[in-house]
Amino acid sequence: MTGIQPIDHSAGPVVIRTHDLYKSFGKNTVxxxxxxxxxxxxxLVVLGKSGSGKSVLIKCIVGLISIDSGSIxxxxxxxxxLDQAGLDAIRVKIGFLFQSSALYDSMxxxxxxxxxxxxxxxxxxxxxxxxxxxxxxxxVGLRHAVDxxxxxxxxxxxxxxxxxxxxxxxxxxxLYDEPTTGLDPVTGxxxxxxxxxxxxxxxxxxxxxxxxxxxxxxVADRILVLSDGICHAQGNYQALSSSEDLVVHPFFHSI
Amino acid sequence: xxxxMSSGSKQPIFRFLDEVGxxxxxxxxxxxxxxxxxxxxxxxxxxCYVIGYRTLPLVGITAFIMGLVLTVQxxxxxxxxxxxxxxxxxxxxxxxxxxxPVITALICAGKVxxxxxxxxxxxxxxxxxxxxxxxxxxxxxxxVVTRVMACTLMLPxxxxxxxxxxxxxxxxxxxxxxxxxLELYYxxxxxxxxxxxxxxxxxxTYFFGFAIGIVGCFKGYxxxxxxxxxxxxxxxxxxxxxxLVFIIDLVAVQIADILGLT
Ligand SMILES: Nc1ncnc2c1ncn2[C@@H]1O[C@H](COP(=O)(O)OP(=O)(O)OP(=O)(O)O)[C@@H](O)[C@H]1O
Ligand SMILES: [Mg+2]
Numbered sequence: 106m107t108g109i110q111p112i113d114h115s116a117g118p119v120v121i122r123t124h125d126l127y128k129s130f131g132k133n134t135v136x137x138x139x140x141x142x143x144x145x146x147x148x149l150v151v152l153g154k155s156g157s158g159k160s161v162l163i164k165c166i167v168g169l170i171s172i173d174s175g176s177i178x179x180x181x182x183x184x185x186x187l188d189q190a191g192l193d194a195i196r197v198k199i200g201f202l203f204q205s206s207a208l209y210d211s212m213x214x215x216x217x218x219x220x221x222x223x224x225x226x227x228x229x230x231x232x233x234x235x236x237x238x239x240x241x242x243x244x245v246g247l248r249h250a251v252d253x254x255x256x257x258x259x260x261x262x263x264x265x266x267x268x269x270x271x272x273x274x275x276x277x278x279x280l281y282d283e284p285t286t287g288l289d290p291v292t293g294x295x296x297x298x299x300x301x302x303x304x305x306x307x308x309x310x311x312x313x314x315x316x317x318x319x320x321x322x323x324v325a326d327r328i329l330v331l332s333d334g335i336c337h338a339q340g341n342y343q344a345l346s347s348s349e350d351l352v353v354h355p356f357f358h359s360i
Numbered sequence: 361x362x363x364x365m366s367s368g369s370k371q372p373i374f375r376f377l378d379e380v381g382x383x384x385x386x387x388x389x390x391x392x393x394x395x396x397x398x399x400x401x402x403x404x405x406x407x408c409y410v411i412g413y414r415t416l417p418l419v420g421i422t423a424f425i426m427g428l429v430l431t432v433q434x435x436x437x438x439x440x441x442x443x444x445x446x447x448x449x450x451x452x453x454x455x456x457x458x459x460x461p462v463i464t465a466l467i468c469a470g471k472v473x474x475x476x477x478x479x480x481x482x483x484x485x486x487x488x489x490x491x492x493x494x495x496x497x498x499x500x501x502x503x504v505v506t507r508v509m510a511c512t513l514m515l516p517x518x519x520x521x522x523x524x525x526x527x528x529x530x531x532x533x534x535x536x537x538x539x540x541x542l543e544l545y546y547x548x549x550x551x552x553x554x555x556x557x558x559x560x561x562x563x564x565t566y567f568f569g570f571a572i573g574i575v576g577c578f579k580g581y582x583x584x585x586x587x588x589x590x591x592x593x594x595x596x597x598x599x600x601x602x603x604l605v606f607i608i609d610l611v612a613v614q615i616a617d618i619l620g621l622t
Pocket of ligand 2: 159160161204282
């Protein structure tokens with residue numbers, strides 16, 4: 106870590122902690138001793154160059170990618186030691202917005218949103234499910250798209266439907282992989298505001314991966330810069346934007 | 361995750377053995393996970409519908425042509441020996457014992473195997489399988505187990521339908537020259553068939569279906585990243601499962617022979 110002082114966010118309990126995380130793909134070492142803590146109710150933005158391993162990091166957290174060494178605890182449970190049932194129990198509490206949206210192509214928007222509900226919203230009535238679907242669609246501003254197929258949606262719409270699907274189970278933690286990338290500035294801002302609103306409404310803790318500095322500025326409680334597989338710097342927006350560090354500086358002063 | 365284990369060596373023989381090993385462990389996983397709750401009944405039914413119903417027209421048309429052609433072409437040879445009266449039973453034997461199951465399986469390998477390979481392949485590439493996994497649904501159970509089961513259950517059904525259609529076509533073929541009633545024709549056919557003809561032929565169709573399902577799912581589920589991977593998954597699903605159909609057929613003949621069922 107460089108000279109920047111991390112600001113104190115240890116107000117809430119830690120919900121995600123990674124310690125000394127190592128992950129390589131063949132000869133390509135992506136994470137080399139990465140540490141991170143996410144506190145309850147916090148919005149943590151992770152910055153890093155393309156290919157620096159940001160997506161790999163959050164996939165490790167939900168157990169999609171197995172780690173080489175180190176530890177990841179979510180709600181105090183060690184992810185690599187959980188059996189399938191334990192992993193599923195944790196995954197239900199974590200919303201994951203994929204960089205590619207990952208909508209189910211063979212299902213309509215409605216079916217996409219209903220899919221997690223049908224599997225985890227035990228004993229929900231038809232009306233309740235319908236109401237929730239419409240509610241989340243309205244919160245991302247796409248109520249009219251309810252009966253379209255994913256192939257009929259634009260990239261930005263897919264992203265928003267992906268976000269709606271993430272929100273529908275009201276997760277305690279949300280991991281956003283580039284929520285605003287590929288959107289026009291106006292929609293991008295709406296999504297950024299939505300992320301702020303979601304935290305206010307549901308008290309979720311989030312890790313947000315982004316390159317969008319507007320988004321970073323309005324959502325971040327704390328920012329962490331991932332570089333060379335470690336946490337290179339962390340701090341709040343003000344602290345980092347005035348940093349002269351060669352890795353940190355370009356993110357905040359790209360124009 | 362599996363990918364990192366493999367593709368180490370470039371020698372074809374090692375690649376082949378590696379592939380065999382991976383398919384075997386995939387099959388092992390199917391048996392380990394497939395018969396434990398939770399069961400995905402709704403998806404299984406949907407897959408049975410997709411695989412069975414949508415393949416039916418193609419299988420039906422092929423079976424009809426096959427039965428007709430076989431009958432018309434066999435007639436001159438049999439006539440030479442003055443044995444035209446054996447025409448119905450000869451055609452029935454070849455259709456039920458061999459041609460019906462194998463041709464139906466090959467059609468399914470082409471149509472069903474490739475579509476499963478492409479579907480799961482694109483779901484892998486676009487992270488839909490990952491999305492399913494993080495939403496707390498076991499994608500192996502939901503996608504793979506249901507499709508393999510549906511293939512295994514529906515192929516025998518398709519073969520039975522194909523057999524009947526072929527026999528009807530053969531009846532039509534016989535009637536081009538002779539006049540035989542449908543009843544007489546079917547009596548002739550069923551009197552010539554014995555248990556040993558029907559049973560092994562029927563049992564092996566389950567294995568055909570299973571092989572097509574497993575290979576299609578394996579290729580798709582473990583397809584490489586990139587849209588290219590989808591095409592490769594679909595293509596190699598067809599090639600490998602067609603080959604397996606013939607190998608299983610060969611093994612089935614040997615086993616039936618040993619058991620004295622011929
Ligand atoms: N399944 C995988 N197999 C092999 N290598 C992988 C795999 N997933 C990621 N990598 C490698 O890990 C590195 C980090 O990838 P990652 O997707 O995390 O980047 P990223 O920081 O999210 O970049 P971007 O901003 O472009 O999304 C890359 O070099 C990539 O090639
Ligand atoms: Mg990424």
